[in-house]
Amino acid sequence: MEARMAVPPEARTDTPPSFDAAFRAGLEALFAWRRDVRCFHTTPLDEAEYAALLGAACQAPSVGFSQPWRLVRVREGARRAAIRAIFATSNAAALALQADERAGLYARLKLAGLDDAPEHLAVFVEPQPGTGHGLGRATMPETVAYSAVLAIHTLWLAAAARGIGVGWVSILDPQHVVRALDVPAHWQLVGYLCIGFPAEASKVPELERAGWEHRLPLADLLVER
Amino acid sequence: MEARMAVPPEARTDTPPSFDAAFRAGLEALFAWRRDVRCFHTTPLDEAEYAALLGAACQAPSVGFSQPWRLVRVREGARRAAIRAIFATSNAAALALQADERAGLYARLKLAGLDDAPEHLAVFVEPQPGTGHGLGRATMPETVAYSAVLAIHTLWLAAAARGIGVGWVSILDPQHVVRALDVPAHWQLVGYLCIGFPAEASKVPELERAGWEHRLPLADLLVER
Numbered sequence: 016m017e018a019r020m021a022v023p024p025e026a027r028t029d030t031p032p033s034f035d036a037a038f039r040a041g042l043e044a045l046f047a048w049r050r051d052v053r054c055f056h057t058t059p060l061d062e063a064e065y066a067a068l069l070g071a072a073c074q075a076p077s078v079g080f081s082q083p084w085r086l087v088r089v090r091e092g093a094r095r096a097a098i099r100a101i102f103a104t105s106n107a108a109a110l111a112l113q114a115d116e117r118a119g120l121y122a123r124l125k126l127a128g129l130d131d132a133p134e135h136l137a138v139f140v141e142p143q144p145g146t147g148h149g150l151g152r153a154t155m156p157e158t159v160a161y162s163a164v165l166a167i168h169t170l171w172l173a174a175a176a177r178g179i180g181v182g183w184v185s186i187l188d189p190q191h192v193v194r195a196l197d198v199p200a201h202w203q204l205v206g207y208l209c210i211g212f213p214a215e216a217s218k219v220p221e222l223e224r225a226g227w228e229h230r231l232p233l234a235d236l237l238v239e240r
Numbered sequence: 241m242e243a244r245m246a247v248p249p250e251a252r253t254d255t256p257p258s259f260d261a262a263f264r265a266g267l268e269a270l271f272a273w274r275r276d277v278r279c280f281h282t283t284p285l286d287e288a289e290y291a292a293l294l295g296a297a298c299q300a301p302s303v304g305f306s307q308p309w310r311l312v313r314v315r316e317g318a319r320r321a322a323i324r325a326i327f328a329t330s331n332a333a334a335l336a337l338q339a340d341e342r343a344g345l346y347a348r349l350k351l352a353g354l355d356d357a358p359e360h361l362a363v364f365v366e367p368q369p370g371t372g373h374g375l376g377r378a379t380m381p382e383t384v385a386y387s388a389v390l391a392i393h394t395l396w397l398a399a400a401a402r403g404i405g406v407g408w409v410s411i412l413d414p415q416h417v418v419r420a421l422d423v424p425a426h427w428q429l430v431g432y433l434c435i436g437f438p439a440e441a442s443k444v445p446e447l448e449r450a451g452w453e454h455r456l457p458l459a460d461l462l463v464e465r
Contacts (some may be wrong), residue, residue: 135462171301
């Protein structure tokens with residue numbers, strides 16, 4: 016601990032980058048075009064590109080600098096088949112909960128790119144990380160899981176900037192996924208990501224295109240106090 | 241619902257932007273320099289800039305396109321004083337939980353920019369949004385709150401690209417914040433944000449500079465299956 020108290024002088028004297036209008040316009044386009052991708056080409060990702068995405072994920076902020084995300088790259092066919100089976104079961108259960116007139120649409124949305132995406136990444140959270148020493152999470156322990164969400168989003172944006180798509184699969188029984196991937200039983204699933212080159216691009220969310228939901232005006236989401 | 245099924249043709253034919261190497265380098269720098277800011281100048285933000293940040297937040301992905309984030313701009317002095325009091329109480333309780341040798345450091349980290357930041361934004365989640373029709377959250381209802389986390393992160397990055405800092409305060413009793421801001425009792429606090437111009441910049445997280453925690457190597461966070 017004490018050794019880490021020494022701060023390299025360059026950490027204090029770094030000059031922050033100045034982001035120009037072109038970069039900000041690009042960032043705006045990135046936010047607008049970053050989609051939840053369901054249709055992938057099967058083309059594999061370059062290993063260096065993939066490593067860059069994992070590196071970006073680890074740049075995310077975390078509560079107390081606890082870095083509680085745990086990344087599981089799922090490559091084995093048997094593991095992927097197990098995940099696919101968990102999805103099928105959970106999806107059938109979810110379909111049963113939907114009102115009749117929506118069920119058909121729901122089924123057609125092709126909610127998982129599990130079959131085509133060349134990469135599967137399961138993101139878990141270590142709910143009691145030794146790192147961070149509990150800072151910032153006494154009153155809101157959910158901020159630990161939120162940190163893993165931030166890692167996913169950072170990866171997602173880094174991917175989109177490279178023309179790589181990410182689809183977040185949440186229709187999964189988290190406990191079944193923990194067992195299927197043989198990770199520590201106390202890890203909690205935050206998201207299961209399909210990653211690969213998207214088969215189509217759109218500025219409009221698939222659920223909006225499909226008429227599932229529309230974008231809400233800011234006035235509906237903002238109050239002043 | 242039916243009216244929304246009509247998809248404007250331009251939504252299908254849009255050409256996605258191609259992000260170049262310069263943009264990707266900028267994005268990498270943005271991830272590296274986006275800090276959790278605690279020291280702010282009191283200079284107010286331009287209203288148009290602030291509106292752009294709120295607009296960016298609403299570009300975040302959300303489960304089932306439910307857009308469940310609820311943004312509360314806190315301007316009244318009495319409300320801010322109430323939040324400051326909740327922080328003081330929660331912080332004292334958190335301090336009592338820390339081992340002795342860390343408590344002093346913890347206190348010195350100046351965890352809140354509550355006094356100086358010109359803007360306060362409380363971000364809540366509507367846990368049972370009518371929007372999204374329950375899609376994607378049957379097995380993982382926490383994805384609704386995660387969507388609000390994604391909105392915060394999108395705002396945070398948009399701010400950093402404008403040289404504006406964000407500090408996420410999580411040492412707050414969420415129920416007390418709900419009452420202090422007089423929002424619907426079932427809303428859940430996700431994060432309380434201080435927003436303004438940072439008083440210093442650094443590529444290294446404040447908690448790392450202070451010796452609180454160090455950055456973990458990817459090998460500690462990644463497994464293959």
